[in-house]
Amino acid sequence: MGDLQVIGGIKKLNNQNYNTWSTCMMSYMQGQDLWKVVNGSEITQPEAEDVNGILQKWKIKTGKVMFALKTTIEEDVLEHIRDAKTPYEAWNTFTKLFSKKNDTRLQLLESKLLSVAQRDLTIAQYFHKVKTLCREISELDLEALIGETRMKRIIIHGLRPEFRGFVAAV
Template sequence: MGDLKVIGGIKKLNNQNYNTWSTCMMSYMQGQDLWEVVNGSEITQPEVEDANGILRKWKIKAGKVMFALKTTIEEDVLEHIRDAKTPYEAWNTFTKLFSKKNDTRLQLLESELLSIVQRDLTIA
């Protein structure tokens, strides 16, 4: 299941492929005119609706981004953004989680390593 591909053949985000995944997702969202709600001029939800339906349009874009993000990540990664209210919040969670100087990232890797070691041990 780790090789399951979704949007445009992008492999799901896991603990090893953040740089590749984020580059592909950024390109995908830019191509779909969604990047502005992730990391641009539309990161905050408009407070009121106007005659052009700006709030409705923002909610549609944000919903598309959240769907794209949530369907291109492994289940264990989903736990970290389950409660994110905006695409900006979700994206920044990934940035912090997978940055090279992050204690949380180190804990994830340590936990994964421990899991691998435990599988190799046998109970006598």
């Protein structure tokens, strides 16, 4: 039952959170010794049962992974892996679906970044928002890496007016 509580803490995969979801799921599966059946040395089903019960163990591991995958994704995303036979196949489906460069999404993120402002956010929330946008842009387009200096300029530009004096002093 403890395993389900950990999975329940992972926000379900949707069209906007693949990178966060995949990082959390990869860590979860590595911690449960399940990653090998997703993207490691045990991605194909053993030919036959042996004295160590290797086929049965593989089926149990793949069942756990498929359950974890299917219960941590939104219903509309489930349609993409409903017929997947192995965790490897399901994981690769997600990778292909969500990792491709999406020009429309990239333009939307760059627009958000250019217009980001602190408004009613705390400093920590505002910094997190800017860093997240920069990271997402960099993940979509490796050639559009946003350096630390540019990120600082963006942060300073969007601060509330009461912080301008502090920025000038620094």
